[in-house]
Amino acid sequence: MAQVPEGGSALKFSKSKGDWLRDALPKLVLSPSVAISMIFVYGFILFTIYLAFSDSRILPSYGWAGLQNFQNLFTLRAWNIATINLAIFAILYIGICCALGLLLAILLDQKIRAEGFIRNIYLYPMALSFIVTGVAWKWILDPGIGLEAVVQGWGFENFEFNWIKDRDMAIYTIVIAAVWQTSGFVMAMFLAGLRGIDQEILRAAEVDGASTFALYRRIVIPQLRLAFMSAFVVLAHMAIKSYDLVIALTNGGPGIATTMPATFMYSYTFTRNQMGVGSASAVMMLMTIAAITVPYLWSELRGSKQ
The missing domain is CATH 1.10.3720.10 (MetI-like)
Structure with missing residues (x-):
């Protein structure tokens, strides 16, 4: 019967950890730009849509104006x-x-x-x-x-x-x-x-x-x-x-x-x-x-x- 080397489990753990890091690294690198885009592009788009239905004038206001x-x-x-x-x-x-x-x-x-x-x-x-x-x-x-x-x-x-x-x-x-x-x-x-x-x-x-x-x-x-x-x-x-x-x-x-x-x-x-x-x-x-x-x-x- 073949025997598993003593360091086999450690080697397997090391490889899985390296695979996880390799898969997660692109996401970690891109996450700041994705977060900034979500906030300053899509977040402000949603905020603009809300302002279009508000009674804002010189400054943003949160009173609801509907389609006025x-x-x-x-x-x-x-x-x-x-x-x-x-x-x-x-x-x-x-x-x-x-x-x-x-x-x-x-x-x-x-x-x-x-x-x-x-x-x-x-x-x-x-x-x-x-x-x-x-x-x-x-x-x-x-x-x-x-x-x-x-x-x-x-x-x-x-x-x-x-x-x-x-x-x-x-x-x-x-x-x-x-x-x-x-x-x-x-x-x-x-x-x-x-x-x-x-x-x-x-x-x-x-x-x-x-x-x-x-x-x-x-x-x-x-x-x-x-x-x-x-x-x-x-x-x-x-x-x-x-x-x-x-x-x-x-x-x-x-x-x-x-x-x-x-x-x-x-x-x-x-x-x-x-x-x-x-x-x-x-x-x-x-x-x-x-x-x-x-x-x-x-x-x-x-x-x-x-």
């Missing part, structure tokens, strides 16, 4: 303008970024010379903060020192481009600046999708006589569905929470012509001392983002399980 803040929110002209501006901005921003990003990705996918250099040029604006982008485009679009002044200095005295001062056109200057900064990032997403397409399928279609236009319309673009979905979710999220670009470029003006939900929320919470109404607007933004991201995450999880 939401009722007041939808009667405010500034909020209605902000939602209209968000719709205009989001539609143009997402649509132009996707179209321009796809076009640039297709052009770069033709194995052109200096592809890496050109790709970096397109991606460079994404490395800048929205504050820098807003200030730079504010100078470019300023009629006194920007594009209008330069073109008029070249002799075209009738040239006018004063959108940033026009109440009806100022929102489109934000679209221009945002598209300039983000289209390169969308291009990179589509380029990665293009490089993942099986080339054998494309060669077979070419042998069958498919034109370049039909090749992209029937084969390439349909296979970029996941890239389109990812780009839409990212761009929609950025559009809904747009704040720093608007502040740096137009500061919500002229007047309140370029007010967005994020700038409205900040103004009513910290400037107009209407914390309950401001929190209600933040909850509306959260619900809009959740309506976009939750179905996307659910589809991703379902696809991974399948």
Whole structure:
């Protein structure tokens, strides 16, 4: 009969202790960041939701107000303008970024010379903060020192481009600046999708006589569905929470012509001392983002399980 070594139990205990430490170490390392996220992200989200149903004004209050803040929110002209501006901005921003990003990705996918250099040029604006982008485009679009002044200095005295001062056109200057900064990032997403397409399928279609236009319309673009979905979710999220670009470029003006939900929320919470109404607007933004991201995450999880 085989005998168990005298130190066998101690060795087994040592191994189990080492396995426990190895399994617990990642959790111990990540626990501080998880705790901070739970408190300062999800905890404050819950606190904001509570404030939206309270009678808070200049300071948080714990009196229950029900849906009164939401009722007041939808009667405010500034909020209605902000939602209209968000719709205009989001539609143009997402649509132009996707179209321009796809076009640039297709052009770069033709194995052109200096592809890496050109790709970096397109991606460079994404490395800048929205504050820098807003200030730079504010100078470019300023009629006194920007594009209008330069073109008029070249002799075209009738040239006018004063959108940033026009109440009806100022929102489109934000679209221009945002598209300039983000289209390169969308291009990179589509380029990665293009490089993942099986080339054998494309060669077979070419042998069958498919034109370049039909090749992209029937084969390439349909296979970029996941890239389109990812780009839409990212761009929609950025559009809904747009704040720093608007502040740096137009500061919500002229007047309140370029007010967005994020700038409205900040103004009513910290400037107009209407914390309950401001929190209600933040909850509306959260619900809009959740309506976009939750179905996307659910589809991703379902696809991974399948």
